[in-house]
Each structure stands twice: as structure tokens, then as C-alpha cells.
Amino acid sequence: MAQPRIDFWYDYASTYSYLAVSRIEPLAQAAGVALRWRPFLLGPIFKSQGWESSPFNLYPVKGRYSWRDLERLTARLGLPKFTPPVPFPANSLLAARVALVLADADRPAFSRAVYAAEFAEGRDISDRALIAEILARLGHDAEAVLAKTGDQAIKDKLRAETDEAARRGIFGAPSFVTEDGELFWGNDRLEQALEWARGKRT
Amino acid sequence: MAQPRIDFWYDYASTYSYLAVSRIEPLAQAAGVALRWRPFLLGPIFKSQGWESSPFNLYPVKGRYSWRDLERLTARLGLPKFTPPVPFPANSLLAARVALVLADADRPAFSRAVYAAEFAEGRDISDRALIAEILARLGHDAEAVLAKTGDQAIKDKLRAETDEAARRGIFGAPSFVTEDGELFWGNDRLEQALEWARGKRT
Numbered sequence: 001m002a003q004p005r006i007d008f009w010y011d012y013a014s015t016y017s018y019l020a021v022s023r024i025e026p027l028a029q030a031a032g033v034a035l036r037w038r039p040f041l042l043g044p045i046f047k048s049q050g051w052e053s054s055p056f057n058l059y060p061v062k063g064r065y066s067w068r069d070l071e072r073l074t075a076r077l078g079l080p081k082f083t084p085p086v087p088f089p090a091n092s093l094l095a096a097r098v099a100l101v102l103a104d105a106d107r108p109a110f111s112r113a114v115y116a117a118e119f120a121e122g123r124d125i126s127d128r129a130l131i132a133e134i135l136a137r138l139g140h141d142a143e144a145v146l147a148k149t150g151d152q153a154i155k156d157k158l159r160a161e162t163d164e165a166a167r168r169g170i171f172g173a174p175s176f177v178t179e180d181g182e183l184f185w186g187n188d189r190l191e192q193a194l195e196w197a198r199g200k201r202t
Numbered sequence: 203m204a205q206p207r208i209d210f211w212y213d214y215a216s217t218y219s220y221l222a223v224s225r226i227e228p229l230a231q232a233a234g235v236a237l238r239w240r241p242f243l244l245g246p247i248f249k250s251q252g253w254e255s256s257p258f259n260l261y262p263v264k265g266r267y268s269w270r271d272l273e274r275l276t277a278r279l280g281l282p283k284f285t286p287p288v289p290f291p292a293n294s295l296l297a298a299r300v301a302l303v304l305a306d307a308d309r310p311a312f313s314r315a316v317y318a319a320e321f322a323e324g325r326d327i328s329d330r331a332l333i334a335e336i337l338a339r340l341g342h343d344a345e346a347v348l349a350k351t352g353d354q355a356i357k358d359k360l361r362a363e364t365d366e367a368a369r370r371g372i373f374g375a376p377s378f379v380t381e382d383g384e385l386f387w388g389n390d391r392l393e394q395a396l397e398w399a400r401g402k403r404t
Contacts, residue, residue, distance in 0.1 A: 188390045
């Protein structure tokens with residue numbers, strides 16, 4: 001039997017995607033499930049339902065709760081003190097394009113580093129210098145990678161990925177999609193998505 | 203040391219409150235945590251943030267996902283096939299007032315029966331005959347209880363509870379509030395709320 005697989009859809013501006021990124025690799029490995037890391041942009045999807053910003057900003061009571069929820073959850077996961085960036089949400093376009101320039105195998109480490117800078121250090125991931133610093137630290141030729149983010153093929157690829165996310169019914173991040181098309185939304189559904197991928201239904 | 207306690211805030215129209223109601227008693231008992239069952243009305247809270255209906259109706263893509271999520275979760279919990287009522291959301295005013303007429307000790311069984319009629323049988327819980335049937339089945343004097351729902355004191359009590367929910371930062375249901383004021387939102391946070399109540403922070 002082929003190894004089961006899930007598509008892991010995430011946006012670099014998404015707080016709860018940070019939690020999933022911090023957990024997904026050991027859990028998927030233990031479950032014997034392969035991962036495809038698929039960065040996309042939530043912004044166009046939020047806009048299509050009338051949201052011009054993060055729901056945390058649009059609904060301040062829910063937003064205040066979510067910051068506290070994230071403080072508690074990062075503490076439980078043993079992550080550094082949760083420190084959201086200002087402004088929030090960050091513009092995640094550059095990070096997403098860089099991720100698509102990188103080889104599939106290099107995407108997880110880059111993603112972990114971006115989220116750590118954003119939510120453990122409160123840095124602005126739309127800053128080209130920060131992304132260059134992360135790339136260099138991971139052993140990439142930062143200038144060469146960043147130059148490729150201007151290629152039309154990379155711009156088109158990110159747009160196509162975002163369109164595919166919308167077609168699959170994705171409305172938030174992180175989301176997990178199994179090979180049979182089941183959608184699971186949110187860091188809280190990661191375990192269930194992995195179980196579903198392995199054929200466990202109840 | 204006094205037994206820890208959480209306040210369990212729920213709305214009879216809320217799908218995920220149904221899941222929490224189906225799980226909370228054995229989990230709280232195992233954790234040694236006492237429960238206060240506090241029905242309230244989400245409608246006024248949704249209205250105050252500009253929502254005139256359930257977010258499942260206002261955001262159809264998220265709504266479709268949520269129905270599927272509920273089908274999967276009810277199956278995992280061994281509950282009957284998830285069967286939402288038409289119209290959704292139900293008007294939960296009568297059920298909430300009845301719950302406040304009943305003694306604290308009678309509220310859990312009444313609540314379970316209301317949610318089962320609503321989400322396992324798809325019945326309309328705003329129907330006085332259905333509520334009377336449930337009350338009679340549980341051994342209450344249905345007409346006497348229903349008559350009391352017209353008392354000003356009961357109407358005022360439900361309004362005060364809903365106001366208190368809003369003051370505590372509640373914006374959805376189910377919500378769990380510990381004695382030290384920590385708010386946990388959603389069926390997915392039930393275990394964490396119970397741990398917090400017991401003093402476990404990470």
C-alpha cells in the first residue's frame with residue numbers, strides 16, 4: 001500500500017498555522033503520513049467573503065480571546081512566549097513566494113524559521129532583510145532565491161495554489177486535506193486529519 | 203481545598219454546544235471539577251458584532267465545512283447521525299427560559315434531551331409541544347414549568363445571564379470559564395479548561 005499523504009495548507013501570516021508548523025512533522029512521522037507543504041494566501045479568500053483584515057481585528061472580542069488562547073497554547077507546547085508582530089496580520093506575500101522558490105525538502109525548515117521570527121520575536125516577515133537573513137542562516141543563496149520571487153512563474157504558481165485552496169473549500173489556515181478530499185480546518189484538527197489519512201474514521 | 207468549578211456557558215441553538223453537552227459530565231467527574239450549567243442567548247452577542255444570523259449561514263463556505271465537521275465528530279463520539287434542524291439556527295429562547303425555571307440539578311438531563319431532539323432528530327426546539335414532551339418524559343409538570351417561563355423574573359434572569367456572558371468576554375458557545383476568570387471557547391477546549399480548573403497550566 002502506498003504511504004498515505006496529506007496536503008498541509010498554511011499562510012505565513014496565520015497564528016494557528018504557527019502552532020501546526022511546530023507540531024506537524026513528528027506527528028506525521030509517527031503516523032506514517034507524508035506531508036505536502038502548500039503555502040497560500042488567505043487574504044484573497046478573506047476578501048471574497050467580505051473581510052478586509054484578519055477576523056481578529058474585525059471582531060475585537062474574539063481577537064482578544066485568541067491572543068490569550070495562543071499564549072496558553074504556545075506555553076503548553078513549550079514554545080517561546082507568544083509575541084505577535086505589529087502590524088498584524090503581516091503581509092505574507094514575500095515569504096510565500098520564497099517558499100515556492102525553494103525545493104520541497106527545504107520548505108519545512110524555512111517555514112519554521114519564518115514563524116519563529118514572526119510569533120516568538122514579533123518581527124515583520126514582509127521585511128526583505130529578515131527573509132534574507134533566514135535564508136542565509138539555512139545555507140541558501142539569499143539573493144538568488146529572493147531574485148527568483150520576481151519571476152512570473154513563481155507569482156503565477158502562488159496564485160494557482162491560492163485558487164486551488166479556494167476550490168477545495170479552504171476558508172482558513174491551517175487546513176489539512178487528505179487524498180480522498182476530506183478537509184480539516186485548524187491546528188485542533190491535525191490529529192484527526194492524520195487519523196483520517198490512515199483510514200481511521202471514528 | 204474546595205472542589206474546583208467551571209461555568210459551562212451554552213446556547214441551545216449551538217451545534218458545538220451539543221457536542222460539549224454530550225461529553226462534559228463524565229470528563230468533569232473524572233477531573234473532580236464541579237459544573238455550573240449556564241444557558242444564555244448568543245443572538246444578542248452576535249447582533250452586537252453585526253451578525254444577524256449564525257456565522258454558518260453568513261459564511262456559506264465555512265458553514266458547509268462545519269456541517270461536515272459535525273458529521274465526523276458526532277460519528278467519533280458515537281452519537282446518532284447528525285441531523286440539523288430546519289430552520290437553522292433554531293430560536294432557543296423558550297428552551298433557555300425553561301432551563302432557568304428548572305432546578306440546577308435538573309438542567310443537565312433537560313439539556314441533553316433538548317440537544318438530542320434538535321441535532322439527532324432535526325426537530326424544532328422553539329416548538330412548545332416538543333419542550334412539553336421533553337419535560338413530561340423527564341417527570342416534570344410540563345404545563346407548570348412552561349407557565350413559569352412567562353414570569354418577569356425568569357425573563358430578567360436570562361437577560362442578566364446573557365449580559366454576564368458578554369461581560370466575561372464570551373462571543374461563542376460553548377464557553378468554559380474557570381473561577382480565576384480564564385475563558386476557553388469551543389468544544390475543543392473542554393479538556394484544557396478542566397485541566398486549568400485543576401491548576402494544570404502547561
